[in-house]
Amino acid sequence: VIRVIQLMAHCNPVSVSTSFYGNRTISTTAFSGNVFRLTNDCNTAVSETVNWRHxxxxxxxxxxxxxxxxxxxxxxxxxxxxxxxxFSGVHSYNGWDNGNSGWRSNEDALFCGGDGCIPSDPNNASYYRGYMWVGWGNSDALGDDWNSLDIIGHEFTHGISDTMAHLVYANESGALNESFSDIFGNTIQAHQLGSVANLWKMGEDRNSGGTSLYIRNMEDPNEKNDPDTYKGLKWHTTPDDNYGVHTNSGVQNFMYYLLANGGAGTNDKSWNYKVEGIGIIPARRIAFKALVDYMDANATHQTARSAWLSAALDLYGVNSAEYRQVANAWFAVGVCSNGGEEFI
Ligand SMILES: [Zn+2]
Structure with missing residues (x-):
């Protein structure tokens, strides 16, 4: 009983005016008298923020x-x-490692710039094993900080990809790693905020004087020069960015968008496709199961297709609409069985 009282005493809700989402309730930690910290210790998996510079x-x-x-x-x-x-409530996955480990955000971080990786670039966010780094952008304004909900969700998902799938962060497995982070970043945003405008853009809430600073678009990857077709027109083949992990992510990103929302068209391989959307809730179930149960370290888009189909099979069965539309969505982005066309 004493322990319960202590936990409650440390978990102090308060409303804050957030940078992008109006007033929201956070919980802080009272660690000494009337002194409070921007850390949340309400759960076993503690969330902390610290000032990176100090x-x-x-x-x-x-x-x-x-x-x-x-x-x-x-x-x-x-x-x-x-x-x-x-992740805890929807997927029963606790902490970034499913072992209830906490995580810490290093705020106002500077990232590599110039030769020799001099910490100088305030425009990025990153993640490594329970540690996140969040840049505060070029201006003093809050609007260009790299902490919109989809970005934070993106970074946390790297912890899941690393823990469960060990996806190597280069080439196709790296692009798939990046894509799962975009998928869940935007899915968490939809879960929390509903079907907001520009949901499928990554980081769309960041802005400079009201102009959105989004960096990718799952609904139309080509808009940001990312491919929407496997080895299609915008496919990245040069060594920079670990062979384009932040570019070729567009393929699985677009597949997920089509799976959730549906769409029809002709891809870069001149394949005509039509996907009937199954909705974001079934789509996210399949995505999560594919990631944690079926993806492996050196996954390719071909093996990723198999992973998603296996997950859909487990969850919905071979005769389900969900299973068929997973195949159709992968076909739409230029990935099918045996290199031949398939439309089931
Ligand atoms: Zn990332």
């Missing part, structure tokens, strides 16, 4: 967070908790 917690007297330098990490903390809660 390696210190964001903390102050009183549980209010109104200054922009506190609203930024408070926004990240909210998105971290939405993300952790999504």
């Amino acid at each position: 390696n210190t917690y964001f903390q102050k007297v009183g549980n209010t967070w109104t200054h922009d330098t506190m609203r930024a990490p408070a926004t990240t903390l909210w998105a971290m908790e939405v993300t952790r809660s999504y």
